[in-house]
Amino acid sequence: MVNQAFTVDLNKPLVFQVGHLGEAYEEWVHQPIVSKETPRFFANDIIEFLTRTAWWVIPLIWLPVVCWSVFSSAKIGLSPFQLATTVVGGLFMWTLMEYSLHRFLFHIKTKSYWANTLHYLIHGCHHKHPMDGLRLVFPPAATLILLVPFWNLIKFLAPASYAPGVFGGGLLGYVxxxxxxxxLHHGKPLKGVSHDLKRYHMNHHFRIQNKGFGITSTFWDRVFGTLPPHSSKKPS
Ligand SMILES: [Zn+2]
Ligand SMILES: [Zn+2]
Ligand SMILES: [Zn+2]
Structure with missing residues (x-):
C-alpha cells in the first residue's frame, strides 16, 4: 500500500500529514517524542495560535463561568445545602465523563485520513508529544463548542433550578x-496521592495505553475493570 511508505516530516506542520499514515497511524501516535518543544501543527498562524494553550488559561476562563452558574442556581432559590449537593453531583458526573471520554473517544482506533486527523487533534497529539506543555489542556475554543450539547443535556435531565448548579459542578470537575x-506531567510530586496518580498516568502513556484511563482518580478504572496490572501494588 502507498500508505505504508508515508513518513511524517516533523519539521513541517503536522496535522494535515498524520492522516496519510493510514493504518500505520495507530502505532505511530503511540510512540512518544518526549520533548518539551511545541511542534508546529498548522501553517496558518491564527489556527496554530488556537491550538496552543497555557495551563493557567483553563481556570482563568472557566472558573468565572463555574461561579456564575452556581450563583444562578442560588438566585433561583436553592438552599446552601441543596446547592452543595448539586455541585458535588456535577463533579461526580464529570468523573464518569472524564473516564468515558478518555476511554471511548480519545482512544478510538482510526485509520482513515480524516479520522486520524481528528484523533490526532483530540488526543493523539498528547500521546505523540506527552510533554508539550501547550498541547496538554483542552483549547477553550473547542471546550466552548462542547459545552453547548453538555448544557442542553443537563437542562433536559435536571430540574430548571438545579441545572446551572450541576453544569457548574461538571465544569469545575473539568477544570x-x-x-x-x-x-501530573509537569509537576514533581514526591509522595502521597499526587505521586501515585502521576505514576498511574505515566503508566498509561509509556507502558499500557489501553488501561488506566482515570486522571483525577482510579475509581472508574476499578469499577469497569481497566486497572493496569500491578498498579494496585505499592508504588516504588
Ligand atoms: Zn490517553
Ligand atoms: Zn491513545
Ligand atoms: Zn497525559
Whole structure:
C-alpha cells in the first residue's frame, strides 16, 4: 500500500500529514517524542495560535463561568445545602465523563485520513508529544463548542433550578481534571496521592495505553475493570 511508505516530516506542520499514515497511524501516535518543544501543527498562524494553550488559561476562563452558574442556581432559590449537593453531583458526573471520554473517544482506533486527523487533534497529539506543555489542556475554543450539547443535556435531565448548579459542578470537575493532568506531567510530586496518580498516568502513556484511563482518580478504572496490572501494588 502507498500508505505504508508515508513518513511524517516533523519539521513541517503536522496535522494535515498524520492522516496519510493510514493504518500505520495507530502505532505511530503511540510512540512518544518526549520533548518539551511545541511542534508546529498548522501553517496558518491564527489556527496554530488556537491550538496552543497555557495551563493557567483553563481556570482563568472557566472558573468565572463555574461561579456564575452556581450563583444562578442560588438566585433561583436553592438552599446552601441543596446547592452543595448539586455541585458535588456535577463533579461526580464529570468523573464518569472524564473516564468515558478518555476511554471511548480519545482512544478510538482510526485509520482513515480524516479520522486520524481528528484523533490526532483530540488526543493523539498528547500521546505523540506527552510533554508539550501547550498541547496538554483542552483549547477553550473547542471546550466552548462542547459545552453547548453538555448544557442542553443537563437542562433536559435536571430540574430548571438545579441545572446551572450541576453544569457548574461538571465544569469545575473539568477544570480540576485539566489542571491535575498538567500537574501530573509537569509537576514533581514526591509522595502521597499526587505521586501515585502521576505514576498511574505515566503508566498509561509509556507502558499500557489501553488501561488506566482515570486522571483525577482510579475509581472508574476499578469499577469497569481497566486497572493496569500491578498498579494496585505499592508504588516504588
Ligand atoms: Zn490517553
Ligand atoms: Zn491513545
Ligand atoms: Zn497525559
Amino acid at each position: 480540576m481534571y485539566d489542571c491535575t493532568h498538567y500537574y
